[in-house]
Amino acid sequence: MADVALTSKAARWANGQALLGVFAAAALVWTLVGAGAQGLAFYWIMGMAFGFVFQRSRLCFTAAFRDLFLMQDGRLMRAVLAGLAIATVGFTVVMMDLLPRTGFGSVPSGAHVSPVGIHLIAGGLLFGFGMVVAGGCVSGSLYRVGEGYVASWAAVAGMLLGLELGSHTWNWWWSFSMGGGPVLWLPNYLGYGGSVTLVLAALAALYLTVLWWESRRPPLLAWSPPREPASAGVGAHLRSEARKVFVHGWPALAGGVALAGLNILLFVDDHPLGVTGELAVWADRAAGLVQLSAPPFIGEVLAGCNLVLMQGASWLTDTFFLDTGLVFGSFVAALGAREFKLRFPREKRRYLQSVGGGVFMGYGATIAIGCTIGAFFSAIPSLSVSGWIFAAALLGGSYLGVKALRFLP
Amino acid sequence: MKLDVRGEICPYPMMKATAALKKLKDGDDLEVVTDHPPALSTIPWEAAKMGYRAEIEEAARSEWRITLRKAEGALDPMQVMSQLSDVISRAS
Numbered sequence: 406m407a408d409v410a411l412t413s414k415a416a417r418w419a420n421g422q423a424l425l426g427v428f429a430a431a432a433l434v435w436t437l438v439g440a441g442a443q444g445l446a447f448y449w450i451m452g453m454a455f456g457f458v459f460q461r462s463r464l465c466f467t468a469a470f471r472d473l474f475l476m477q478d479g480r481l482m483r484a485v486l487a488g489l490a491i492a493t494v495g496f497t498v499v500m501m502d503l504l505p506r507t508g509f510g511s512v513p514s515g516a517h518v519s520p521v522g523i524h525l526i527a528g529g530l531l532f533g534f535g536m537v538v539a540g541g542c543v544s545g546s547l548y549r550v551g552e553g554y555v556a557s558w559a560a561v562a563g564m565l566l567g568l569e570l571g572s573h574t575w576n577w578w579w580s581f582s583m584g585g586g587p588v589l590w591l592p593n594y595l596g597y598g599g600s601v602t603l604v605l606a607a608l609a610a611l612y613l614t615v616l617w618w619e620s621r622r623p624p625l626l627a628w629s630p631p632r633e634p635a636s637a638g639v640g641a642h643l644r645s646e647a648r649k650v651f652v653h654g655w656p657a658l659a660g661g662v663a664l665a666g667l668n669i670l671l672f673v674d675d676h677p678l679g680v681t682g683e684l685a686v687w688a689d690r691a692a693g694l695v696q697l698s699a700p701p702f703i704g705e706v707l708a709g710c711n712l713v714l715m716q717g718a719s720w721l722t723d724t725f726f727l728d729t730g731l732v733f734g735s736f737v738a739a740l741g742a743r744e745f746k747l748r749f750p751r752e753k754r755r756y757l758q759s760v761g762g763g764v765f766m767g768y769g770a771t772i773a774i775g776c777t778i779g780a781f782f783s784a785i786p787s788l789s790v791s792g793w794i795f796a797a798a799l800l801g802g803s804y805l806g807v808k809a810l811r812f813l814p
Numbered sequence: 815m816k817l818d819v820r821g822e823i824c825p826y827p828m829m830k831a832t833a834a835l836k837k838l839k840d841g842d843d844l845e846v847v848t849d850h851p852p853a854l855s856t857i858p859w860e861a862a863k864m865g866y867r868a869e870i871e872e873a874a875r876s877e878w879r880i881t882l883r884k885a886e887g888a889l890d891p892m893q894v895m896s897q898l899s900d901v902i903s904r905a906s
Binding site: 415424463465467468471472475476540554555556557591654743744745746748749751755759793810 | 818820821822823824825826828829842849850851852856858875877896
């Protein structure tokens with residue numbers, strides 16, 4: 406009984422901390438709305454929702470690719486594929502409204518469709534390698550920052566460095582590959598019906614392939630904390646339901662579905678999720694302090710995924726609130742589940758490893774025009790060919806990353 | 815033998831636990847302390863493949879102790895994992 410009392414006291418403490426976080430977030434919403442910035446308040450709430458879902462489901466894109474090789478486990482990859490299928494249907498409905506007539510070479514505004522070429526393959530390989538070495542991709546590292554993984558802070562620092570290096574070489578990559586690369590948007594060739602059918606069929610085929618890959622071993626079970634003793638009453642029932650959402654880890658599949666839903670909502674508003682562009686802005690502003698800003702980019706830019714920096718523009722952009730909201734949402738979710746803890750790597754070389762992986766990721770994300778979110782999770786549902794090529798390169802890069810892990814004890 | 819993998823990044827808790835199991839003396843147990851929740855499903859799984867049964871207990875806030883003990887004969891990993899989830903849900 407003493408244990409139960411202790412547990413409920415700890416649970417109340419956790420609830421109190423999480424509630425404080427929610428109040429702080431609500432105060433920011435109140436301030437933004439009061440200042441007439443409803444749009445920014447929307448992105449802050451959406452960022453928090455993404456962070457909450459990432460933390461609760463621990464949907465990690467790095468592990469989705471890596472564990473296929475490391476443990477022959479495809480749980481996370483199957484959740485990602487299911488999320489992609491749902492987002493594909495949702496994005497298509499949005500795009501049909503934005504651009505009813507296809508076949509004229511144009512692409513709906515906001516859709517993540519980018520040129521195909523060597524830059525995409527090189528970027529995917531570098532990114533896939535970097536994320537495995539650093540132990541998390543861009544979104545993964547951001548939500549782990551919120552959970553208190555100090556090594557992920559180092560990974561984010563590495564990313565900023567890599568993004569800035571990338572920004573300095575952007576113009577070379579543009580003339581070498583991006584500028585001349587074809588922008589392949591499936592509906593221009595197959596119409597909406599044909600494109601959706603093809604993408605869903607490909608996702609289903611991959612789902613089955615992953616199941617086959619796993620078939621020689623049964624699936625991993627997710628661990629969840631001990632359940633509260635069953636007791637009668639509506640209150641106890643509600644509490645136990647609430648614990649499923651706020652305390653127990655979600656199945657990966659629930660995370661994939663929820664992320665797809667949130668991403669569709671973002672696209673209905675304006676454009677799907679992209680997280681690296683904002684980080685590139687931070688990196689370039691920091692570089693500017695020591696007179697090392699990147700030269701102006703030639704060519705097009707894709708909102709959310711690459712450097713969009715206007716002189717004298719405010720810090721407080723929609724992507725700023727998406728990225729910071731993601732970290733804060735994960736922080737609040739971790740507090741409520743009693744999972745927040747500052748985790749310092751014991752071995753100093755791990756910091757170096759995270760920074761190094763981050764540099765690879767940052768550079769890769771610049772030349773691929775996006776990360777696992779913008780160039781993959783938002784690109785495949787945009788019916789872009791670029792998402793598929795990036796995914797294949799990510800898989801190759803992850804394989805190399807797993808090989809490298811064996812040499813990094 | 816004790817193994818402290820607190821603070822480690824993914825996937826090192828699992829990799830270090832399996833490496834330690836390979837070096838473990840016969841009849842010895844391995845006690846792994848971790849603060850990385852995903853390791854609670856990956857460590858028992860990899861251990862089961864090597865013939866070890868796992869017990870999980872919460873050691874502190876966001877910290878768990880996984881005790882790995884050699885089982886008699888061959889283990890069916892799937893069975894081990896489902897028994898583990900039973901133990902966990904009955905632990906309350």
